[in-house]
Amino acid sequence: MKHNYAKVIVKGSPISKSNFKLFNVNGRAILPYNSGKYHDRYALYEEEIAYETRSQNPGIVLSEALIAVLKVYYKSRKRHPDTNNITKSIFDGIEKSGLIVNDAQIRRIIIEEFYDEENPRFELELFCESIYSMEYNIVRKESVDNPIEYSPPPNRKKDITSIAKKTENPCSENKLYCEMCGKLIKKEHSISANKGKTIICKTCFKKLF
Known part of the structure; x- marks a missing residue:
C-alpha cells in the first residue's frame, strides 16, 4: 500500500x-x-x-x-x-x-x-504532492497584539575593530582576536563557529560549558 x-x-x-x-x-x-x-x-x-x-x-x-x-x-x-x-x-x-x-x-x-x-x-x-496542494493567506488582525521585539545577540554587538583598538593591536587578515575577551590569539589556540564567522579562544570556550 x-x-x-x-x-x-x-x-x-x-x-x-x-x-x-x-x-x-x-x-x-x-x-x-x-x-x-x-x-x-x-x-x-x-x-x-x-x-x-x-x-x-x-x-x-x-x-x-x-x-x-x-x-x-x-x-x-x-x-x-x-x-x-x-x-x-x-x-x-x-x-x-x-x-x-x-x-x-x-x-x-x-x-x-x-x-x-x-x-x-x-x-x-x-x-x-500528488495528492495534496498547499494554500495559505495572510490577513490583518482586527486587534493588534503586543509585538515580539528582537535584538542582536551579545557577540554581534562587539565590533572587531573596536576590540582590536582595546588590545592595541591593528586588525589584519593575519591576526585573530577572541570575540569574547578581545585578546589576540594564535590560530592553533582558536575555535571557530557560525561557519567561521565567530572566533573565540579555547579559554573562553571552556567557560561556556
Whole structure:
C-alpha cells in the first residue's frame, strides 16, 4: 500500500545542528559524535528523531515530492535556536529513519514557532504532492497584539575593530582576536563557529560549558 501522509512528534526542546559544529584550524567543520562532551548532544538528538519517526510510522516510506508543515514548540521565549536552522536538524533525523528518501523531497514548507514551557517539542506533518496542494493567506488582525521585539545577540554587538583598538593591536587578515575577551590569539589556540564567522579562544570556550 502506497502511503501519502505521515506525522512525527518528538518531545524535548528542539536543537540546531549549527550550534554543535566545531571547526579545526584548517576551517573544516567537525560534528562530534562520541567525545563524551556537550557537543555530542546533536548526534543523540538526531538518533532520537530517527527512532521516534520509525516508531510512529512503521513500514511507511514516502518517496515522492512532499509538502511539510512544521510546528516547533520551544520551552523559552527568550532562549532558543534560530527556527530557520531547526529544519536541517529535524530532516537529517527524518531521512536517517528511512521515512523519506532524501530531504530534497521537501519542496514546500511552512514553519511555525510556538512556546510550551511544560511540553517543548516539534510536530511535523508530511503530505505527498500528488495528492495534496498547499494554500495559505495572510490577513490583518482586527486587534493588534503586543509585538515580539528582537535584538542582536551579545557577540554581534562587539565590533572587531573596536576590540582590536582595546588590545592595541591593528586588525589584519593575519591576526585573530577572541570575540569574547578581545585578546589576540594564535590560530592553533582558536575555535571557530557560525561557519567561521565567530572566533573565540579555547579559554573562553571552556567557560561556556
